[in-house]
Amino acid sequence: MTGWTLDQMAARTAADIADGAFVNLGIGLPERVADHVPAGREFILHSENGILGMGPRPAAEDEDMELINAGKKPVTLVAGGAFFHHADSFAMIRGGHIDVCILGAFEVSCDGDLANWSTGTGGVPAVGGAMDLAAGARAVRVLTAHTTKAGAPKLLERLTLPATGRGVVDRVYTDLAVLEPAGDHFRVIELAPGISLEEVAARTSAPVSLP
Amino acid sequence: MTGWTLDQMAARTAADIADGAFVNLGIGLPERVADHVPAGREFILHSENGILGMGPRPAAEDEDMELINAGKKPVTLVAGGAFFHHADSFAMIRGGHIDVCILGAFEVSCDGDLANWSTGTGGVPAVGGAMDLAAGARAVRVLTAHTTKAGAPKLLERLTLPATGRGVVDRVYTDLAVLEPAGDHFRVIELAPGISLEEVAARTSAPVSLP
């Protein structure tokens, strides 16, 4: 069983985003969606720290620590980009102006709950903008491996970890499938080539079904 | 009995405003305070419609209907001035950033209530920014004739007109005196030259006393 590669997962996620969409990409794998914008489309990338129209990483010699993304890595600004302060930036998020955010996840439940901020096991807790995005983006989508590295399901009937938001996730992109939380089960929208529904079901801790 | 002229009243009001103060001047007589800034002081004038650093009226040929004051009359911008939108402008007001506002009044009560938005007699009601200034400015001061044109007292024990704000006025400048609402009476801080406490008392519908 192979399924989609990371780049294929990112491309599949990008394929569902409309031309002209305002998109916020979480740190890590979601950032890769920016490399797979379908031909003929423009996405405008939002960064929580006050950037709209964020561009790719600069060459090393052009790095500017006052032009960084939410992960605090140097980025660039594309033509048409704008800067603003944090209250305005989160007014965009909370106010429903971000069309799509693509987040990573520890767990997603079949009623759309998301856990991606706390592993609940002590240590220093940190939330950042995750809850604001979960509550405010018009579409909250998750891009993640279908299971943990240890093979445990990340798609569950109920969260075991502290929630980031309740009933917020509308689509999940994994290496095995594209799925939608449908209340008491995950609806499988698309299977990765060579992956069967049974294989997805075996790695999901909630009922799954084709639409 | 003469008391202060309008310009003397404005000058007396201006004399109590510190160097560097951020000042909002109501429409009408309060605007005249800007002509009497004491030598060696700078006031920075705020206008509700998004101007800090408002300057005097321009020459007729320089009038610009996109550079107007809260009374919708053409003004200018001084060096150091800035423009901002209405929510930011009233954040300044509500947030207690305006040091002093000088307002006109229909009535002021000795417990500091202010009435200056509604004559309560039908017609089209209109409030504008009066209530925001009354609630938000650090010091709310009133500049007004001591009585109405008909000779009726404007300084009262209790308002008869709808309130703009409750307990907000800290000083009143009239043609006869400078007074402070002191709860159950007005404290007379200063009498205009040639005006007696008895003359003020006769024209005030609340007790008055020297400090």
Added chain:
Amino acid sequence: MIDKIARSAADALHGIADGSTVLIGGFGEAGNPTELVHALIDQGARDLVVVNNNAGNGEIGLARLLQAGRVRKLICSFPRSSHGHVFDDLYRAGKIELELVPQGTLAERIRAGGAGIPAFYTPTAAGTDLAVGKETRTFAGREHVLETAIRGDVALIKAEAADRWGNLVYRKAARNFGAVMATAADTTIAQVRRVVPLGELDPEAIVTPSIFVAHVVAVPNPVSERDSLLALDKGLAA
């Protein structure tokens, strides 16, 4: 390719439904999207709720929309003006509903609408007739009033310049309500004097980022309200 520049005001305003809430920018003449309001009259939507600081001046723009009988209710702070006869007559005749809101509360309710804040507490109007019937609560010993967000189905605003993404800059005190309203409507339509190439607006000086704007209509030479009022005065005097 993202291109929000509309071919015409009519194109941009297509589909506005009867009963819509329309936020209209401007304070006095500054920032008044007069041409868009005229296009709204042509478009035909009725039974509108309009949010504007004022209630129209003379017989152009908002005053003309009121005169055409299209507005069921007006939410504003200051519906009186030297040339306010259209609103005055409708109001006295009981033909229009008025919700009077302190100016700063109006601006903040719209800002809240754009920022996903359904309600907030403000000290403004506490203890006055404009707080009657509203929920109040004491913070730090002071009474505050609970105010709710205002959102529009449509916002009509005027800015100085735009690019094809819909980034906007304003001019002087014309920024006023437009920059706030732009954030608080499902569809924001901006008329601008100039359309400039993408990348020409200074990213540090953009007031309304592209995310808030749906359509841009170029109106290089908007009507002067002041000239229109002077003409009206002459006509009345004649």
Added chain:
Amino acid sequence: MIDKIARSAADALHGIADGSTVLIGGFGEAGNPTELVHALIDQGARDLVVVNNNAGNGEIGLARLLQAGRVRKLICSFPRSSHGHVFDDLYRAGKIELELVPQGTLAERIRAGGAGIPAFYTPTAAGTDLAVGKETRTFAGREHVLETAIRGDVALIKAEAADRWGNLVYRKAARNFGAVMATAADTTIAQVRRVVPLGELDPEAIVTPSIFVAHVVAVPNPVSERDSLLALDKGLAA
């Protein structure tokens, strides 16, 4: 004559009391007023409540202030970082109190503090552990959390340029929390790379108008946090 340019950071910070709430701007390295924080260490105030998005990095700026034992409580959204050992150690040892706030709620609470809004409702964090014990209320069928304003006795921020009135412009993404915090403190102190003559800043592009700023400290060549972290890494590796 109004002149807010301080002779030194020490002058500007004079009088900050023990127990003060100090808002510190910056997100990552951008907008971090490192020199002002170092001056606060020298100034000596103790038992501080600090509001910052993060919890310091390496051993400069906020991390150094924490290391010096001056901070009783930190209000922030993301206290984890690759070089966060100072905060980590204090937190694990129970030597610092942490109030964890979602980043947008943190920004909005500070904005509310500056705008005279004592409290507001937000959908963020509803139904999560970060809303436990907070008042909630349903608007339009959705649960919202009541959040209260944050104000500081002092705000320490970094901007790009200032004039003698205290008008500020920022650079790129360094605007972040500083521009919001500037509005929400009794005394806002800004360090800037450049002081320019009054009138030189574009009135359309001023981000923080003079009304919000008490003191300006010129720091033409602020320390680079990144360089400092690289040096720390080399030191640790050595």
